[in-house]
Amino acid sequence: MEPVSFGVLGASSFALAHTARAIHEAEGARLAALATSSPAKAEPFRAFAPDLRVHESYDALLADPAIEAVYIPLPNHLHVEWTLKALEAGKHVLCEKPIAMRADQIDALIEARDRTGLFASEAYMIVHHxxxxxxxxxxxxxxxxxxxxxxxxxxxxxxxxxxxxxxxxxxxxxxxxxxxxxxxxxxxxxxxxxxxxxxxxxxxxxxxxxxxxxxxxxxxxxxxxxxxxxxxxxxxxxxxxxxxxxxxxxxxxxxxxxxxxxxxxxxxxxxxxxxxxxxxxARQYVLQVQNMVATVRTGAPYPWSLEDARGNQAMIDMVLANEV
Incomplete structure (x- = not known):
């Protein structure tokens, strides 16, 4: 089975410490590209993935035909925007939590997922543990x-x-x-x-x-x-x-x-x-990536859907709306 080639949007410290490494180590996945305008920020990633291609912009990575899936570790307020862009570019998406700032924003992600037939989910790693x-x-x-x-x-x-x-x-x-x-x-x-x-x-x-x-x-x-x-x-x-x-x-x-x-x-x-x-x-970030690969390649059930993420965000919205 051909490995799923991943690209990472942004050289965040969290991606470096956890999910990018998990992609590199997970069975059935390959860390193939990183989008960052800073060559210095790319070097720590190349230390464990020496063949990594570096794109100077997020759009350039999304245009890379060799990339099948993307991981998005950007600041919270950018998650919806770049998840939608990635889906429209034909990429499967694993996006950091919270995937949105309000529950109703996730409706557009569900629509895009269903229309494109691509995988999209929040990087909610604990359910894989x-x-x-x-x-x-x-x-x-x-x-x-x-x-x-x-x-x-x-x-x-x-x-x-x-x-x-x-x-x-x-x-x-x-x-x-x-x-x-x-x-x-x-x-x-x-x-x-x-x-x-x-x-x-x-x-x-x-x-x-x-x-x-x-x-x-x-x-x-x-x-x-x-x-x-x-x-x-x-x-x-x-x-x-x-x-x-x-x-x-x-x-x-x-x-x-x-x-x-x-x-x-x-x-x-x-x-x-x-x-x-x-x-x-047990390594929950590696398990998360391997479960995503299994879903993308074989249609295996995935334990955390966009609907699950919407329920979480609705509860967050409720907490913030009912301050006493």
Missing amino acids: PQWQLVRRLLDEGAIGAVRHVDTVQTFDVGADADNIRNRAETGGGSVPDVGVYTYGSVRFAARAEPVELTSRIRRENGVEVWAHAMGTMAGATGEFTFASTTSTRLPDRQEAVFQGEDGMIRVTVPCNAGVVGEAQVHLVRGDVTLVERFPS
């Missing part, structure tokens, strides 16, 4: 009975980095779009749940939301449950998700940055018994 697949399976099997409460947290501190896109309103910064996509979306995915009502308390600096606490009610397969989430770009690193049911509890460690800030684990607690499943070597 066996950690979250296990949590979903345990909830489906009733391992803790009916879910009664879920709380999630993800925080990190970029307060000293004024140029960070997460600190800039014009690039779609803030903790809710950047990591609320995980603290909300992981619950939607694992518990097959959607929000019923939500309110939020938010703190801002220079027009950018830097701390948000969302709370309310969600409804899943086992009925309604209470929900709480804290996200911040001004607190030390912390990640955790806890699902409490009528018969037990599931605690998820490092639910987003598995293997980066700690080991991914799932703790199943029932009475005095705790079972721990560890995932020391």
Whole structure:
């Protein structure tokens, strides 16, 4: 099977550290091109992909007939624009999250995907990790009975980095779009749940939301449950998700940055018994690319659709619209 040739739009530090490397290492994929006007920024990519072609503009990469798929790690406010351009250029698309700034913007992406017949999805890597697949399976099997409460947290501190896109309103910064996509979306995915009502308390600096606490009610397969989430770009690193049911509890460690800030684990607690499943070597970015390749080449099911991304963004929109 011919490898899928990928191009990357922009020499972002995130692409360099994670997804570009994952494309290079994934079975069935080939990192073939990078778009950047800075030759110096291309050199770290060439260190592990020496045959990389470098285009001076995003449009030039999209015009490259040898490129079959693109990965888009651009700032949040550019995701919709360049996903649409890539689809119109005949490329499959994996775009960083959040793929849009409002839920209704994703409708145009769904239309373009369906019209072109191409693959397009948000780079929502956690659903490819066996950690979250296990949590979903345990909830489906009733391992803790009916879910009664879920709380999630993800925080990190970029307060000293004024140029960070997460600190800039014009690039779609803030903790809710950047990591609320995980603290909300992981619950939607694992518990097959959607929000019923939500309110939020938010703190801002220079027009950018830097701390948000969302709370309310969600409804899943086992009925309604209470929900709480804290996200911040001004607190030390912390990640955790806890699902409490009528018969037990599931605690998820490092639910987003598995293997980066700690080991991914799932703790199943029932009475005095705790079972721990560890995932020391699973690489979610590589798995994400390999699943995309399988979908593009064979039509295999892909665990995160644009419709799933739209549901996430609708929940983000709800949180931001219901500040108290």
